[in-house]
Amino acid sequence: MMLTYLLITTECRGVIMIINSLISNLMKKEIQVVMLPTEKAKSDISKGNKTGFLVYHEFFRGTEGIYTNHTYQHLYFLSDEEIKDGDWFLAFIERKWVLRQCLRLSSGYIITTEHSQINSLDCKKIIATTDPELGLPRPSNEFLKKYCELGGIDKVLVEYDKIQTGDKCSGCGDSHPMNIYSDSGHGCKYCGCFDLSPLYKLQLKVAPDNTISIYPINS
Numbered sequence: 001m002m003l004t005y006l007l008i009t010t011e012c013r014g015v016i017m018i019i020n021s022l023i024s025n026l027m028k029k030e031i032q033v034v035m036l037p038t039e040k041a042k043s044d045i046s047k048g049n050k051t052g053f054l055v056y057h058e059f060f061r062g063t064e065g066i067y068t069n070h071t072y073q074h075l076y077f078l079s080d081e082e083i084k085d086g087d088w089f090l091a092f093i094e095r096k097w098v099l100r101q102c103l104r105l106s107s108g109y110i111i112t113t114e115h116s117q118i119n120s121l122d123c124k125k126i127i128a129t130t131d132p133e134l135g136l137p138r139p140s141n142e143f144l145k146k147y148c149e150l151g152g153i154d155k156v157l158v159e160y161d162k163i164q165t166g167d168k169c170s171g172c173g174d175s176h177p178m179n180i181y182s183d184s185g186h187g188c189k190y191c192g193c194f195d196l197s198p199l200y201k202l203q204l205k206v207a208p209d210n211t212i213s214i215y216p217i218n219s
């Protein structure tokens with residue numbers, strides 16, 4: 001993997017990307033980035049109330065001096081993945097994103113921990129955030145710098161691990177757990193069929209420092 005990345009140049013990037021997607025167990029998913037003001041805590045990003053100017057705060061977290069008129073912000077990375085019990089999500093209500101947590105699901109609706117009920121079509125799961133209180137992975141500081149430099153980024157690609165969960169067998173017409181191959185290594189051990197295709201689930205790739213891997217969409 002390291003070798004293929006070192007070989008990347010602008011000319012061969014397309015080819016390398018295809019080779020990588022064939023040989024690696026990684027894939028990138030399009031993720032929406034939403035910024036919302038926070039009153040609870042001072043975060044890594046502030047926005048000028050009048051200027052709209054975004055500032056990355058590496059050290060200073062106050063609202064004095066040139067930051068008198070700034071409001072601190074958190075970033076939320078939103079995925080179309082299924083929302084489950086306990087998950088944090090943003091709901092788009094009355095043309096505004098609001099932060100909520102899922103208590104349980106109820107036929108097309110999400111019951112929140114505040115016991116309100118929201119149509120699940122209006123909700124998007126948070127996979128990462130700058131808000132440490134949600135206990136989720138976070139973007140790198142390099143990304144936050146870039147986000148402020150560009151005045152915001154609406155969509156990014158985020159890397160996921162592809163984990164094989166089983167095989168789909170056209171003979172049985174069913175999904176099997178992994179290792180359904182016969183002793184000789186060929187074909188399904190239940191029906192002998194050779195038409196097997198792997199099934200995957202995607203799991204967010206998180207580095208040891210709890211950051212996700214983010215890539216720009218147009219490059």
Ligand SMILES: [Zn+2]
Pocket residue numbers: 169170171172173188189190191192193
């Ligand atoms: Zn089979």
